Amino acid sequence: MSGTVRKFPHARQDFAASLVVFLVALPLCVGVAVASGVPAELGLITGIVGGIVAGLLPGSSLQVSGPAAGLTVLVFEAVREHGLPMLGVIVLAAGLLQLLMGALRLGRWFRAISVSVVEGMLAGIGLVIIAGQLYAAAGLTAPASGLGKITGLPSAAVDAAGSATALTSLAMGAATIAVIVLWKRLPRRARAVPGALAAVALATLAVWLFDLPVATVEIQGLLNAVSVPGADAFGGLLGVGVLGTVLAFTLIASAESLFSAAAVDRLHNGPRTRYDQELMAQGAGNAVCGLLGALPMTAVIVRSSANVEAGARTRASRVLHGVWLLLFAALLPGALALIPLPALAGILIHAGWKLLPLGRFARLWREHRGEALILAATSVSIVVVNMFEGVLIGLALAVAKTAWEASHVRLRVTGDEPGPAVVRLDGNATFLRLPRILDSLEAIPHGRAVELDLSGLHHLDHACRAALESWAARHSATAPETVRVTGAAEGEWPDAGPGPESGPESGPESDEDAEDAGRKVLVPAADRS
Numbered sequence: 001m002s003g004t005v006r007k008f009p010h011a012r013q014d015f016a017a018s019l020v021v022f023l024v025a026l027p028l029c030v031g032v033a034v035a036s037g038v039p040a041e042l043g044l045i046t047g048i049v050g051g052i053v054a055g056l057l058p059g060s061s062l063q064v065s066g067p068a069a070g071l072t073v074l075v076f077e078a079v080r081e082h083g084l085p086m087l088g089v090i091v092l093a094a095g096l097l098q099l100l101m102g103a104l105r106l107g108r109w110f111r112a113i114s115v116s117v118v119e120g121m122l123a124g125i126g127l128v129i130i131a132g133q134l135y136a137a138a139g140l141t142a143p144a145s146g147l148g149k150i151t152g153l154p155s156a157a158v159d160a161a162g163s164a165t166a167l168t169s170l171a172m173g174a175a176t177i178a179v180i181v182l183w184k185r186l187p188r189r190a191r192a193v194p195g196a197l198a199a200v201a202l203a204t205l206a207v208w209l210f211d212l213p214v215a216t217v218e219i220q221g222l223l224n225a226v227s228v229p230g231a232d233a234f235g236g237l238l239g240v241g242v243l244g245t246v247l248a249f250t251l252i253a254s255a256e257s258l259f260s261a262a263a264v265d266r267l268h269n270g271p272r273t274r275y276d277q278e279l280m281a282q283g284a285g286n287a288v289c290g291l292l293g294a295l296p297m298t299a300v301i302v303r304s305s306a307n308v309e310a311g312a313r314t315r316a317s318r319v320l321h322g323v324w325l326l327l328f329a330a331l332l333p334g335a336l337a338l339i340p341l342p343a344l345a346g347i348l349i350h351a352g353w354k355l356l357p358l359g360r361f362a363r364l365w366r367e368h369r370g371e372a373l374i375l376a377a378t379s380v381s382i383v384v385v386n387m388f389e390g391v392l393i394g395l396a397l398a399v400a401k402t403a404w405e406a407s408h409v410r411l412r413v414t415g416d417e418p419g420p421a422v423v424r425l426d427g428n429a430t431f432l433r434l435p436r437i438l439d440s441l442e443a444i445p446h447g448r449a450v451e452l453d454l455s456g457l458h459h460l461d462h463a464c465r466a467a468l469e470s471w472a473a474r475h476s477a478t479a480p481e482t483v484r485v486t487g488a489a490e491g492e493w494p495d496a497g498p499g500p501e502s503g504p505e506s507g508p509e510s511d512e513d514a515e516d517a518g519r520k521v522l523v524p525a526a527d528r529s
Contacts, residue, residue: 010313017312018320024194024306025051025066025321026328028351030217030336031344032067033295035133036075038084040217040336041225043067044329045294051322054285054297055315059278060261061271064303064318065285067295069351070121070256071249073128073146074387075295078245080144085293086236088229092290093237094249098283101254107275110258114398116364116371118255119357120378121391126355127383129348137173137345138166139215146383169214169342172203176346194306196347203343215341222329227293248388249286249296257282257299264301267308302351370401409433409457411440420449420484426456431463441471450475455487 025047033043050065079087101107124146131149135142138160143152160166176199183195207214236242261273278299285297307317328335357375364372378394385393409427421444429437444450452472454460472483 011316013311013313014317015320017307017310017317018324020192020194020310021064021303021307021312021317021321022324022328023197025064025303025325027196027200027339027344027347028069028300028302029067029325030339031347031351032069032072034217034341034344035069035072035129035136035348036067036295037079038075038087038295039220039225041220041222041329041333042294044222044325045225045292046289046297048322048326048329049285049288049292049294050297051318051320051325053288053322054281055318055322057277057281057284058274059281060264060273060299061315062268062304062308062312062318063257063261063264063273063278063299064307064321065257065282065297065299066303068253068256068298068300069129069348069355070125071252071296071298072348073125073132073382074245074248074252076132077386078249082236082242082245085227085229085233086242087295088227088290088293089233089236090242090246090249090290091286091294091296092229093246094253094296095283095286095288095290097246097250098254098286099280100283101250102276102278102280102283105276107254107258107277107279110255110275110279113255114371114374114395115259116374117378117391117394117398118259119360120375120394121252121382121387122256122355123357123361123375124379124382124390125387126352127379129352129355133173133345133348133352137170137342137349139169139342140166146386150383165213168212172206172212172214172340172342173346173349176200176203176343177350180347180350196350199346200339200343203340203346204338207340208338212340217336217339217341217344219333219336221333225293228291229293244388248391251391252387253282253286253296253298254279260299260301260304264299264304264308267305270313370405374398374401404432406430409437411437413440413444415451417448420451422451422453424453424456428459429457429464430459430461434464434467437464438467438471441468441475444475446475449482449484451484451486453486457487 029043029047030040031043033040033046036043047066050067054065075087078090082090128146128149131146131153132142134153135149135156138156140156140159143149160170179199179202180195183191183198206212207216237246258273258275258278261275261278265273282297282299289295289297303321307321310317312318361372361375364375374394374397377397378390381393382390384390406428409425409429412424412426413421414424415422423441423444425437441450452468472485476483
């Protein structure tokens, strides 16, 4: 016994944590599958694979993987457009792509994705989830598009108001949300049971006791739900739409998993995440999920934080949670048929609400308005267009904002007449700010000496340099005073030579000669003052 304790010193903590994570994951696995428009068992399969396969692999020691609400919208769109048989092929291809990126050590680069784009993506997903699950909570059919879901809510509310069945279903969904929210205020001992599981259990008990007219989960058995992709399905990968969906799955699942890993690392003092290995673990899990025709998996912050808070010490807790999911799906499949759909809709509405970064957006609006606009534009694009193109729009806006900020330049004109005007440029002079630079320079009266100080520039692109050379030549040609350039390295800016006598053989012998000839002077870097 003592040898076992020495070999597995954290067995008790990991065992207890695995039970907590299992209870948290069970309703979420089922709810995500139902919301994605696929059999409930496929969500459990993904949870099992996320626990056992991804859980055994190195990367992040305490992060838990499974089906995520963040991919619900994308999966629903993929199944609607390409059919359920293609889902496995898409997930398999995404998993192989993740494996390749991990092998090429690209995992750490996902941390370079703008946080505003990721939060905008999650906000857009949250909005679509909330809107779609409001229909499900009322027992109504939701429109296909994200924008249609939102714009159709008023008419759906009118339809639900005239139906006693819809009102009963909505009441159960609202009660589920209330239980989840209020559960956190109960004593710590009562909170040992996760709020989502308690809400589902209470809703199931209410349906059974009062024979409420609400829809419940349809089951077909774990083995019957498995759908291994056929050889003909792989031909669909040649389609542009399918390839776009694969890329969207890969980008979103990888970014969500690695951002989750960074968040989980802040919750514990154990080993840090190895991002490339974690990306390969996610890829291996998704490859297995694809072969089984199941949902895609990502690391999920809700389950991961529950794992840490429950006292997990090693990856054994997440592996065991996958084992408990497997035993439940194999031994108690009939229990799924008792779960009311409005309760699952309530869980997903609550999960969608948590994806909305309301506090973060308010803080960004006060401190970094450009980032707040990127977040809002990304989320709106996802709702109006679709997931993949919405994320691309957000990334394009983030790149454009970065390019604009990188071109920031400060121009100051000092000096009183009749002395020279001192023009100092600081920052990065690029073509994006060229009109402003030239407007300021051309406002200097002709005939006045100018000292152009470039010592504060970090970068001067070709377009700016050519424009400044042209301006210096024009200004020097109309006045006897020279345009003196300081802060440029020797030979960095060749003479403009405005005078008609400036030929290849007529270079000045000194700075004084250059001034007499009306040329601008380059001051070597060693002589900068």
